Amino acid sequence: MLTLPPVLTHAEAAGFARGLKQAVLSQPAGVVADAGALKEFDSSALAVLLECRREALAAGKTFSVAGLPARLRQLAGLYGVAELIPAAAAPAA
Structure with a gap:
């Protein structure tokens, strides 16, 4: 699992990516x-997630996101990329 940092704005995105x-x-x-x-x-957090998706697919791997904040999900919808960052399946209980 790749863990995103607590702060991921334009200033931090390039370093993380x-x-x-x-x-x-x-x-x-x-x-x-x-x-x-x-x-x-x-x-910029969306850009990082989309880059992560590109890298995963290029490596023949699946990609999903766990714990996406509602506000970021709304932003993804606004930009028309929500379907590109699918939610991870919930772990079995």
């Missing part, structure tokens, strides 16, 4: 981005 390819390659067949810690973000 630099290690994204290696992080994705180190994941198993299904890459799950954990957005549960996100507290402060802007549209």
